[in-house]
Amino acid sequence: MKTNPGRFFEDYALGEVIAHAVPRTIGAGERALYHALYPARGAVHSSDAFARSVGLAASPLDDLIAFHTVFGKTVPDISLNAVANLGYAEGRWLAPVWPGDTLRSISEVIGLKETSSGATGVVWVRTRGVNQHGVTVLDYVRWVMVQKRRREVVVPVQVPTLAAVVDPGTLVVPPGLDFRRYDFALAGEPHRLGDYQVGEVIDHVDAVTIEEAEHMLATRLWQNTSKVHFDIGQREDGRRLIYGGHVISLARALSFNGLANAPFMVALNAGAHVSPCFAGDTLRAWSEVLDRAETAAP
Amino acid sequence: MKTNPGRFFEDYALGEVIAHAVPRTIGAGERALYHALYPARGAVHSSDAFARSVGLAASPLDDLIAFHTVFGKTVPDISLNAVANLGYAEGRWLAPVWPGDTLRSISEVIGLKETSSGATGVVWVRTRGVNQHGVTVLDYVRWVMVQKRRREVVVPVQVPTLAAVVDPGTLVVPPGLDFRRYDFALAGEPHRLGDYQVGEVIDHVDAVTIEEAEHMLATRLWQNTSKVHFDIGQREDGRRLIYGGHVISLARALSFNGLANAPFMVALNAGAHVSPCFAGDTLRAWSEVLDRAETAAP
Amino acid sequence: MKTNPGRFFEDYALGEVIAHAVPRTIGAGERALYHALYPARGAVHSSDAFARSVGLAASPLDDLIAFHTVFGKTVPDISLNAVANLGYAEGRWLAPVWPGDTLRSISEVIGLKETSSGATGVVWVRTRGVNQHGVTVLDYVRWVMVQKRRREVVVPVQVPTLAAVVDPGTLVVPPGLDFRRYDFALAGEPHRLGDYQVGEVIDHVDAVTIEEAEHMLATRLWQNTSKVHFDIGQREDGRRLIYGGHVISLARALSFNGLANAPFMVALNAGAHVSPCFAGDTLRAWSEVLDRAETAAP
Numbered sequence: 082m083k084t085n086p087g088r089f090f091e092d093y094a095l096g097e098v099i100a101h102a103v104p105r106t107i108g109a110g111e112r113a114l115y116h117a118l119y120p121a122r123g124a125v126h127s128s129d130a131f132a133r134s135v136g137l138a139a140s141p142l143d144d145l146i147a148f149h150t151v152f153g154k155t156v157p158d159i160s161l162n163a164v165a166n167l168g169y170a171e172g173r174w175l176a177p178v179w180p181g182d183t184l185r186s187i188s189e190v191i192g193l194k195e196t197s198s199g200a201t202g203v204v205w206v207r208t209r210g211v212n213q214h215g216v217t218v219l220d221y222v223r224w225v226m227v228q229k230r231r232r233e234v235v236v237p238v239q240v241p242t243l244a245a246v247v248d249p250g251t252l253v254v255p256p257g258l259d260f261r262r263y264d265f266a267l268a269g270e271p272h273r274l275g276d277y278q279v280g281e282v283i284d285h286v287d288a289v290t291i292e293e294a295e296h297m298l299a300t301r302l303w304q305n306t307s308k309v310h311f312d313i314g315q316r317e318d319g320r321r322l323i324y325g326g327h328v329i330s331l332a333r334a335l336s337f338n339g340l341a342n343a344p345f346m347v348a349l350n351a352g353a354h355v356s357p358c359f360a361g362d363t364l365r366a367w368s369e370v371l372d373r374a375e376t377a378a379p
Numbered sequence: 380m381k382t383n384p385g386r387f388f389e390d391y392a393l394g395e396v397i398a399h400a401v402p403r404t405i406g407a408g409e410r411a412l413y414h415a416l417y418p419a420r421g422a423v424h425s426s427d428a429f430a431r432s433v434g435l436a437a438s439p440l441d442d443l444i445a446f447h448t449v450f451g452k453t454v455p456d457i458s459l460n461a462v463a464n465l466g467y468a469e470g471r472w473l474a475p476v477w478p479g480d481t482l483r484s485i486s487e488v489i490g491l492k493e494t495s496s497g498a499t500g501v502v503w504v505r506t507r508g509v510n511q512h513g514v515t516v517l518d519y520v521r522w523v524m525v526q527k528r529r530r531e532v533v534v535p536v537q538v539p540t541l542a543a544v545v546d547p548g549t550l551v552v553p554p555g556l557d558f559r560r561y562d563f564a565l566a567g568e569p570h571r572l573g574d575y576q577v578g579e580v581i582d583h584v585d586a587v588t589i590e591e592a593e594h595m596l597a598t599r600l601w602q603n604t605s606k607v608h609f610d611i612g613q614r615e616d617g618r619r620l621i622y623g624g625h626v627i628s629l630a631r632a633l634s635f636n637g638l639a640n641a642p643f644m645v646a647l648n649a650g651a652h653v654s655p656c657f658a659g660d661t662l663r664a665w666s667e668v669l670d671r672a673e674t675a676a677p
Numbered sequence: 678m679k680t681n682p683g684r685f686f687e688d689y690a691l692g693e694v695i696a697h698a699v700p701r702t703i704g705a706g707e708r709a710l711y712h713a714l715y716p717a718r719g720a721v722h723s724s725d726a727f728a729r730s731v732g733l734a735a736s737p738l739d740d741l742i743a744f745h746t747v748f749g750k751t752v753p754d755i756s757l758n759a760v761a762n763l764g765y766a767e768g769r770w771l772a773p774v775w776p777g778d779t780l781r782s783i784s785e786v787i788g789l790k791e792t793s794s795g796a797t798g799v800v801w802v803r804t805r806g807v808n809q810h811g812v813t814v815l816d817y818v819r820w821v822m823v824q825k826r827r828r829e830v831v832v833p834v835q836v837p838t839l840a841a842v843v844d845p846g847t848l849v850v851p852p853g854l855d856f857r858r859y860d861f862a863l864a865g866e867p868h869r870l871g872d873y874q875v876g877e878v879i880d881h882v883d884a885v886t887i888e889e890a891e892h893m894l895a896t897r898l899w900q901n902t903s904k905v906h907f908d909i910g911q912r913e914d915g916r917r918l919i920y921g922g923h924v925i926s927l928a929r930a931l932s933f934n935g936l937a938n939a940p941f942m943v944a945l946n947a948g949a950h951v952s953p954c955f956a957g958d959t960l961r962a963w964s965e966v967l968d969r970a971e972t973a974a975p
Contacts, residue, residue, distance in 0.1 A: 298894075426702050586904070639698075
């Protein structure tokens with residue numbers, strides 16, 4: 082068979098490193114599409130001039146463009162036969178991605194555990210996104226429930242220990258970043274770090290009703306090949322499941338209204354796709370401030 | 380509250396200058412999306428080679444990309460609580476916008492008038508789009524009907540005097556423009572200025588049936604945050620109102636068929652959104668020649 | 678009349694050369710949109726770094742971006758009044774198209790034949806796509822059935838002789854191409870030329886359910902003005918016919934799964950749009966290996 086059947090649970094080995102296929106150069110086109118697909122308004126990622134005013138060479142690509150591109154490459158090897166995308170942890174953005182950069186993805190299998198049904202298993206992978214200079218731009222752990230090919234195969238159990246929260250001391254700030262000339266009026270809101278209180282909940286107010294064409298354009302853009310997003314024949318109800326990352330980007334973009342001065346995603350402590358999302362759904366977003374930490378950037 | 384509630388009628392003061400948030404760098408991606416969203420075929424904005432043949436350094440971005448980008452930035456400050464977008468006047472395009480340029484918007488409140496109901500008022504603003512060099516690329520007056528927060532507040536009336544027509548003597552032609560080598564065959568039509576008669580009506584023949592995904596992609600691309608375009612919960616009928624500028628761009632692009640040799644929008648004499656537009660509507664366009672004027676360009 | 682009524686059968690003369698209007702510069706934006714519209718994953722067209730590893734200066738634009746752009750320009754002159762787009766033959770891609778290139782199209786009428794009904798005729802054209810340096814990047818024959826304006830006009834019959842298959846000896850490989858460092862893991866599949874057997878049939882497995890917004894975005898992007906793709910008033914059933922090239926691109930992109938190491942389209946032996954395609958249809962693709970040939974590229 083010439084086509085990729087995807088991997089099943091027993092095809093993964095602990096410690097195995099998978100170099101995912103199809104490197105991707107991303108740039109001005111992906112940036113424009115990101116703005117068309119999501120109501121993103123962060124000034125640093127919208128304007129070269131603004132990015133320069135805070136010490137960067139130009140406007141980097143949105144942190145979630147990097148995430149989706151890196152994630153998409155893992156799908157043919159990790160989640161083509163996934164029953165569910167269970168969670169994320171220990172995510173860190175380690176270097177800006179600039180227009181013209183080429184990203185590829187590498188995953189290491191760090192955990193395996195059969196489910197009690199015996200028909201499926203959970204696979205944990207630590208995925209790195211690497212640019213054309215070999216620099217890791219993004220690093221995260223994901224775990225998925227994958228079908229077994231044969232029920233009787235026994236796979237040794239190994240559950241990784243994951244940090245509940247990314248240690249703020251390990252966060253990486255883009256080199257050169259300097260907020261001393263940050264223009265709050267141009268950025269859209271006056272709120273500073275000190276204005277956010279632990280426990281504060283922000284209703285981001287805006288909402289978006291999602292269309293089929295939008296989530297498919299987005300999901301293809303990230304070269305995510307999961308059939309369930311594109312083919313009405315994949316689910317019994319004939320609906321196309323929306324890529325969870327599309328929802329993440331919508332929520333992040335909606336959060337501008339109240340978090341306009343939080344330009345960078347520096348870590349992903351945890352994440353789960355708790356309910357499926359379909360075209361016609363109307364999405365809202367809210368944030369809760371769980372903690373605060375200072376960085377060394379001026 | 381961290382989020383932007385938008386301004387109400389009594390929040391505007393005559394002469395107030397509002398620097399709108401979120402500067403935006405636009406380029407090759409926005410150009411491609413413009414061609415995907417609208418059936419634009421003007422040769423100057425389609426081809427670097429053609430643009431050079433008429434004396435420009437490269438193909439500038441479509442004049443309406445500039446308009447929508449500048450307009451979109453004003454929405455959070457001007458029309459978030461607008462009941463209606465009433466009209467435009469005195470619009471002029473003053474400098475080409477090139478790929479890589481960064482635009483921001485500045486509005487001055489030039490008129491205020493309470494409506495007879497006492498519940499709303501009309502606000503007139505003169506908006507300028509400014510590039511990264513501080514050059515004004517676009518200038519227009521817009522007026523909107525905005526809700527009052529409290530009915531009893533009295534605001535002094537000031538209605539601006541607006542020109543019915545932009546004086547042709549004040550129109551600005553892109554520097555260097557030279558039509559002596561203009562290739563009519565490559566541009567798509569043989570018609571010259573002298574072929575258009577005052578009073579002539581042109582039916583532009585083509586039609587487009589509009590989809591939800593298209594107008595939302597467009598409206599987001601211009602970072603227009605008006606809720607009514609995206610959220611089915613905003614109107615009692617559950618329909619998403621299409622951004623009026625989407626209709627303007629569709630009409631302008633359709634007008635290529637009959638006006639192929641009118642590459643630049645140099646002024647906006649007047650404009651009104653006379654009926655709402657919704658997905659499923661099929662749009663046609665026609666033009667009437669109201670007047671003609673010569674420019675100094677060869 | 679200022680607008681283009683399109684040509685009728687008797688408006689074509691054998692040997693006539695038609696220089697089609699509206700040259701187009703294509704680049705980073707069109708590349709990104711291509712990836713959003715089609716599940717394209719070929720490494721050479723996805724990554725500058727990968728393209729360099731096989732001897733190219735950068736990642737060229739997808740061969741079908743060139744085809745659609747060249748094709749779209751011919752529509753106003755060739756198929757605006759077409760009843761049917763009957764077939765393709767003798768297609769060859771002759772030079773890579775790089776971001777920033779400007780393409781225009783030139784067609785020569787090489788055949789004319791009235792149909793037995795007397796109401797229509799078939800027109801054969803050989804179309805060339807030419808870049809800003811005057812280099813032909815693409816060459817193909819297309820024939821369409823076009824309406825006659827007046828039934829009584831008699832047009833001399835001339836049916837061109839077309840090759841059933843493009844001679845492999847005339848195929849053009851991009852200059853500098855060198856597969857000695859080709860990374861099969863990064864490309865996505867291990868299969869080499871020798872792994873494909875004549876007669877082998879590959880089911881490409883994946884499927885895509887098509888949306889109205891997607892095919893219209895694509896068709897507009899190629900500046901294809903055929904009314905039937907955009908206007909629900911054009912067909913009695915109120916459906917918008919999907920541009921056949923949209924289907925070609927979907928099929929080509931789906932074929933990655935099984936043909937990942939076939940990066941270039943070098944010829945189009947034949948092609949026909951055998952059934953109409955509409956939004957809501959779910960598209961699958963399969964390939965049959967008809968023959969194999971070697972090239973001089975290392």
